[in-house]
Amino acid sequence: MRFKINGRTYRTNVRPNQTLLELLREDLGLTGTKHGCELGECGACTVLIGGKPRLSCLTLASEVRSFEIGTVEGLAPDCKLHVLQQAFAETGAVQCGYCTPGMLMSGLALLQTTSNPSEREIREALSGNICRCSGYNKIIEAVRLASLRKESTQHHLQIGESHSGQRSAPWSMDEEREHRMPKEFSVIGRPIPKVGVESKLTGQAKYTDDLSFPNMLYGKILRSTHSHAKIVSISKDRAMSLDGVRAIITAEDLPIKYGIMPTSEDERAFALRKVRYFGEPVAAVAADSPDIAQKALEYIDVKYEPLQSVNSIEEALSKNSASIHEDGECSNNIHKTVSLEFGDVEQGFKEADYTREDTFFYEGSNHVALEEHSAIASYGADGKLTEWSSTQVPHYLQRTLCKVLGLQASKVRVIVPEVGGGFGGKSDIFSHELVAAKLSMLCSQPVKITCTREEVFYLHRGRHPTLMRLKTGFKGDGRISALHLKALLDGGAYGSYGVATTYYVGALQTATYKIPNYKYEGLRVYTNKPPCGPKRGHGTPQPRFAIECQIDKASEDLGIDPVEIRRRNLVNPFSTSVNYLRITSCGLQECIEKVLSASEFQKKRGHLGQGNGIGFAVSSYISGAGLPIFWNNMPHSSAEVRIDRDGKATVYSMATDIGQGSDSVLSFIVAEALGLDVSDVSIVSADTDLTPVDLGSYSSRVTFMAGNAVLEAAKNVRELLFEVASREIGVPQSDLVSREGRIYFRDDPSKGIDWTQAVRKAESQFGALVGTGSYKPPNLAGPYKGSGVGPSPAYSFSACVAEVRCNSSTGHVEVKNVWLAHDLGRSINPLLAEGQIEGSVVMALGEALMEEHTFKDGMHKSPSMLGYKTPTPLEVPEIHPIIVESIDPEGPFGAKEVGQGPLLPVVPAIANAIHDALGIRIDQVPITPNKILTALTDKLKGGTGRVGPNSFPQVEFKEALKVDPPKIFS
Amino acid sequence: MMRLPTFEHKRPASLRQAFDLLKDSSEDSLLVAGGTDLYPNMKRRQCEPRTVISIARIRRLKRIIGNQNSGLEIGANTVLSDLGADPVVAKYYTVLSEAATQIASPQIRETGTIGGNLCQDTRCNYYDMSYEWRSGVNFCLKHGGNVCHVASGSKRCWAVFASDIAPACMAIGSRLRLASSRGERTMPARELYQNDGAAHLRKSKDEILTDLLLPPSDGLISTYLKLRRRDAIDFPILGVAAAVRLDSKGNCRYAKIVLGAIGSCPVQVAEAEQILLGKRLTQDTIESVATAAYRVAKPQDNTDLTFSYRKSMTKVYVSDALTKLAAKAEYS
Numbered sequence A: 001m002r003f004k005i006n007g008r009t010y011r012t013n014v015r016p017n018q019t020l021l022e023l024l025r026e027d028l029g030l031t032g033t034k035h036g037c038e039l040g041e042c043g044a045c046t047v048l049i050g051g052k053p054r055l056s057c058l059t060l061a062s063e064v065r066s067f068e069i070g071t072v073e074g075l076a077p078d079c080k081l082h083v084l085q086q087a088f089a090e091t092g093a094v095q096c097g098y099c100t101p102g103m104l105m106s107g108l109a110l111l112q113t114t115s116n117p118s119e120r121e122i123r124e125a126l127s128g129n130i131c132r133c134s135g136y137n138k139i140i141e142a143v144r145l146a147s148l149r150k151e152s153t154q155h156h157l158q159i160g161e162s163h164s165g166q167r168s169a170p171w172s173m174d175e176e177r178e179h180r181m182p183k184e185f186s187v188i189g190r191p192i193p194k195v196g197v198e199s200k201l202t203g204q205a206k207y208t209d210d211l212s213f214p215n216m217l218y219g220k221i222l223r224s225t226h227s228h229a230k231i232v233s234i235s236k237d238r239a240m241s242l243d244g245v246r247a248i249i250t251a252e253d254l255p256i257k258y259g260i261m262p263t264s265e266d267e268r269a270f271a272l273r274k275v276r277y278f279g280e281p282v283a284a285v286a287a288d289s290p291d292i293a294q295k296a297l298e299y300i301d302v303k304y305e306p307l308q309s310v311n312s313i314e315e316a317l318s319k320n321s322a323s324i325h326e327d328g329e330c331s332n333n334i335h336k337t338v339s340l341e342f343g344d345v346e347q348g349f350k351e352a353d354y355t356r357e358d359t360f361f362y363e364g365s366n367h368v369a370l371e372e373h374s375a376i377a378s379y380g381a382d383g384k385l386t387e388w389s390s391t392q393v394p395h396y397l398q399r400t401l402c403k404v405l406g407l408q409a410s411k412v413r414v415i416v417p418e419v420g421g422g423f424g425g426k427s428d429i430f431s432h433e434l435v436a437a438k439l440s441m442l443c444s445q446p447v448k449i450t451c452t453r454e455e456v457f458y459l460h461r462g463r464h465p466t467l468m469r470l471k472t473g474f475k476g477d478g479r480i481s482a483l484h485l486k487a488l489l490d491g492g493a494y495g496s497y498g499v500a501t502t503y504y505v506g507a508l509q510t511a512t513y514k515i516p517n518y519k520y521e522g523l524r525v526y527t528n529k530p531p532c533g534p535k536r537g538h539g540t541p542q543p544r545f546a547i548e549c550q551i552d553k554a555s556e557d558l559g560i561d562p563v564e565i566r567r568r569n570l571v572n573p574f575s576t577s578v579n580y581l582r583i584t585s586c587g588l589q590e591c592i593e594k595v596l597s598a599s600e601f602q603k604k605r606g607h608l609g610q611g612n613g614i615g616f617a618v619s620s621y622i623s624g625a626g627l628p629i630f631w632n633n634m635p636h637s638s639a640e641v642r643i644d645r646d647g648k649a650t651v652y653s654m655a656t657d658i659g660q661g662s663d664s665v666l667s668f669i670v671a672e673a674l675g676l677d678v679s680d681v682s683i684v685s686a687d688t689d690l691t692p693v694d695l696g697s698y699s700s701r702v703t704f705m706a707g708n709a710v711l712e713a714a715k716n717v718r719e720l721l722f723e724v725a726s727r728e729i730g731v732p733q734s735d736l737v738s739r740e741g742r743i744y745f746r747d748d749p750s751k752g753i754d755w756t757q758a759v760r761k762a763e764s765q766f767g768a769l770v771g772t773g774s775y776k777p778p779n780l781a782g783p784y785k786g787s788g789v790g791p792s793p794a795y796s797f798s799a800c801v802a803e804v805r806c807n808s809s810t811g812h813v814e815v816k817n818v819w820l821a822h823d824l825g826r827s828i829n830p831l832l833a834e835g836q837i838e839g840s841v842v843m844a845l846g847e848a849l850m851e852e853h854t855f856k857d858g859m860h861k862s863p864s865m866l867g868y869k870t871p872t873p874l875e876v877p878e879i880h881p882i883i884v885e886s887i888d889p890e891g892p893f894g895a896k897e898v899g900q901g902p903l904l905p906v907v908p909a910i911a912n913a914i915h916d917a918l919g920i921r922i923d924q925v926p927i928t929p930n931k932i933l934t935a936l937t938d939k940l941k942g943g944t945g946r947v948g949p950n951s952f953p954q955v956e957f958k959e960a961l962k963v964d965p966p967k968i969f970s
Numbered sequence B: 001m002m003r004l005p006t007f008e009h010k011r012p013a014s015l016r017q018a019f020d021l022l023k024d025s026s027e028d029s030l031l032v033a034g035g036t037d038l039y040p041n042m043k044r045r046q047c048e049p050r051t052v053i054s055i056a057r058i059r060r061l062k063r064i065i066g067n068q069n070s071g072l073e074i075g076a077n078t079v080l081s082d083l084g085a086d087p088v089v090a091k092y093y094t095v096l097s098e099a100a101t102q103i104a105s106p107q108i109r110e111t112g113t114i115g116g117n118l119c120q121d122t123r124c125n126y127y128d129m130s131y132e133w134r135s136g137v138n139f140c141l142k143h144g145g146n147v148c149h150v151a152s153g154s155k156r157c158w159a160v161f162a163s164d165i166a167p168a169c170m171a172i173g174s175r176l177r178l179a180s181s182r183g184e185r186t187m188p189a190r191e192l193y194q195n196d197g198a199a200h201l202r203k204s205k206d207e208i209l210t211d212l213l214l215p216p217s218d219g220l221i222s223t224y225l226k227l228r229r230r231d232a233i234d235f236p237i238l239g240v241a242a243a244v245r246l247d248s249k250g251n252c253r254y255a256k257i258v259l260g261a262i263g264s265c266p267v268q269v270a271e272a273e274q275i276l277l278g279k280r281l282t283q284d285t286i287e288s289v290a291t292a293a294y295r296v297a298k299p300q301d302n303t304d305l306t307f308s309y310r311k312s313m314t315k316v317y318v319s320d321a322l323t324k325l326a327a328k329a330e331y332s
């Protein structure tokens, strides 16, 4: 059959059941077109067919042979970016880049038919394309920008045709930005497009599933169809006899237990003897084709004997329930308990003039990174395993592969290709990663396993559903005298990061507010559901929601302005909290001022008219965990910077760019330190063979920790050059600066030497020019057991105002505006920082209003992108990101985190805004329309107008460890 | 990657060829137009036809003829985006255009057809799941099993017919033309459906829906309101199609309200006619119709959001729709 794609003719055979998506990606190697669901629910696979945007996953290849087909690969045939691509680059519309090809196609289709589209038209045109990273606003902005440029340049928009894509170099910058730029830097603070953006925009970037290797097999995992059952037998014979099936494995083949937290290694690659959640891996095949693998799964016969399923926190705690992990300490379904008391809570409540107690529930949610998890393993005759995986934690993956497969670290290489979003969902070790490796070892062929969207919902590791009881004592002036939080976490069937999560739920309250007496009791239970783990904000959005809603209620009762009551409780910069958190730089006050004035909060609150409301909340977050996951004394991040004879630098770091932009941040830091142009710095990242260890992209640690490591590496290599330069120009090293490709005397720039010249001289003197650097946080743990979670070398701070419009007859909530000010220490790159803020806001919006990872009798209620609701471009508000800089003394150039923190205040700000609009309190997210109506009805009948959990189970927490506050605590 | 099961693919170029194929092929062949409904279902192994007969190439099915005075004849293969963009439809048969432009996503509207929309399968939270998922809860009535997970003990399937186009068609009294090797017939759109989630279409398997026949507009004022969680991608969990014609005094001489996505077929609110005919659209009459609609709406707990919420929304949405029509009437 003949196809016309991007103006070129292809001849190929197609199978009747082959979709265009499969043809493009698998037969023609046009992997620029992506997939996130294959059911028409995400838009990632959008291509142009006869000029119209259509979904290649729902289109048979044979149906479109007479049409012109356009894919992302055709947009820049001569390697010059198309106006639309250019606009995406400049506006920061690309994060992980996985939705980008589909977005470009939808955007292009619009521009081809509509000149000067309105914002509404752009949103409508993109409404079938889900993006999980960006929050959409920058994408919408990019399309708008492209349409303006198209008008002015009469640009051709035909796909496949060569055109004069002019590259407006250097990257243009609007005046306002230029004005805000710090003069002391050449790279830091500039809105430079992210590293590698061109490859993401052209479809050249390779994500794991885009790779394939000669002789590669396709793996597929058979998953449990029971939530709790004994495995009576597994019969593989019939499947084994199928032509093209190369191996079938089960728990016997991979019996070794593992777990990301060394204290709870409770998982195996496959369920052994019993299954604990619907979707748990039971067996796997490797076959010559995906179709054969699928068929083989149908031929594996597993007999189960169902067990009583434990479906909720209450059921888990009941004495009458089945035990999920019978052996060992957790046979009572309690995975972890934490009980800590700092100061004297009882006394604190006694001193309170006003005390209130509320119960809140925060529903579980999945990350829904647009790229489905994927891994390819290749085991060679040399005994070396190479694995490409869509992971946030190559180092932990390497360790676990070694442990489970019995290999030495030197024989395991993990490479992370481009990653299509993570948000914590790819920071655990997953069965398919181990299984692909084992299958490859058995077959001596590369094996690829790509999960379906449904499987991703079963891998999960998302937000823990959390029930919270919060009691807070206030002085008459609003100051908190004591706070007692009890939390029950529904952990699902395995530990995952749950030990850390249980601590995190209790750890950071004191990093936002000064709490003189604080008690936390947390308990995580096992249930027969997919394991929960870390999702953006890891264990802290839940209590943040509770506290920020409660303090709003308290402000009303006490007659204190909601902003003022918070102001009276804010932590001080450079202070120590009652639970020994060391707070350093803190721009929270400034965040609050900025967000208030931008939103006109005080003027609007209570005055927006019926159904309209405005809400406020604040928060803080860590810039990396102070302690590694497995205890050791080594640096958390190491890095190298090498310089070649051109004078160009290459950074080597295991930090993993999952779309958040770590490759860019690290390169920009090095460029600034060396005084080089960003185009002269390249980066090799996330390859365990090539790069020194970095613990991974989780806990918002990369900018701070890997950033410090690369900065030190850059300075170390720079020192070699300064030594030479100092000699050449006769100026002491300490008076030298390196900028714009020269090394010169600070006080007299004419005295200097060309960077490349210095490099040549240095290399002839020292040989290879390599600088190494590493970062290990100072010892920040407090003097008590359990003090490992919470300390961070620096905290970020956020303040948020949300404005909503509520329909009191339908219960529909429209979030109209979100202002979010975030103290990130130093803005290394405003485009990336704003992108993180906007993406966080929209992810929070989803959790606040619609996302629900829920189950009925152990069955996932909505394991699809249609059933599980994430915001589309039509649900997102105007987002006003405000960057606040507090220049942290220990961060690289003063930088802290911005990847997770901005999510935290958004959910309570929305809940508080709904209260302002309708006078009701929804103490349970997501705030669905039915809850709004229930609350309104209740209010109408003279009730309190509150919807939320009404009781908290009687739980015997273990006796709290009493910890005296630090002496310096005031 | 979710993949399609294997099948034989036929692409007849004319209705005649299609009839022959349908006549020859056994039970397990299915028609496909855009495939946006069928292929996801096949990928989930809800059906595995041996032969898929694509009618996409049949030119005859892609025409729009007539005008608002004579009535419109819209070919079944007209894609939703073309329907939504048609100026005559937008002006004189607004309900259809509003329904079409709110379906799924821009991409799906470029592919999905009217015929496919009207003949789409019913949906259920317990059915639109992978084979593995469904095997985990035991196959339901719709899959040939003997349980209904929505209403245990039920002998019939409660899957929801979530077409946006069908209630819109019914509200304006459209007819449908069906054809097979045995000949042609036309019937009111309403008669295509019956309230059984496992067998909601009253047509034989070899019949092809060829045209949607819209009556002369004759002063039709109409609108479509759709309830769903997100403003894109999502199916309706309630659709309200409302149409009226007013006489010179502003009294209704025609009135129809049809509810979508709350049962296994669209539900016409019979009382609406009784209440409205000969009367003006006033707050009172609107209120009465909304209450009548509320009474007949019996959604089950098998779509997004709760059934009680969807039921209570019938009242709000019907009231909103009629209020909108009243405003339009005033304005025109």
Ligand SMILES: Cc1cc2nc3c(=O)[nH]c(=O)nc-3n(C[C@H](O)[C@H](O)[C@H](O)COP(=O)(O)OP(=O)(O)OC[C@H]3O[C@@H](n4cnc5c(N)ncnc54)[C@H](O)[C@@H]3O)c2cc1C
Pocket: A039, A040, A041, A866, B030, B031, B032, B033, B034, B035, B036, B037, B038, B039, B040, B055, B076, B077, B080, B102, B103, B104, B105, B108, B111, B112, B113, B114, B115, B116, B117, B118, B119, B120, B121, B162, B163, B164, B165, B207, B208, B209, B210, B233, B234, B235, B236
């Ligand atoms: C994510 C997603 C969201 C969706 N949202 C909506 C929505 O909001 N509202 C909505 O109404 N639909 C929705 N749909 C369903 C579907 O896309 C539309 O109904 C579309 O109009 C179906 O048209 P099609 O041509 O693609 O149908 P097909 O898939 O080709 O056909 C559907 C069924 O109709 C039969 N059929 C098709 N044409 C004929 C004919 N001429 N004669 C007889 N039988 C025929 C086929 O045999 C098949 O059983 C959605 C689908 C997806 C995947």
Ligand code: FES
Pocket: A034, A035, A036, A037, A038, A039, A040, A041, A042, A043, A044, A045, A046, A055, A056, A057, A058
């Ligand atoms: S992959 Fe086609 S829409 Fe998701």
Ligand code: FES
Pocket: A093, A094, A095, A096, A097, A098, A099, A100, A130, A131, A132, A133, A134, A370, A420, A421, A659
């Ligand atoms: S950039 Fe859109 S999904 Fe990642």
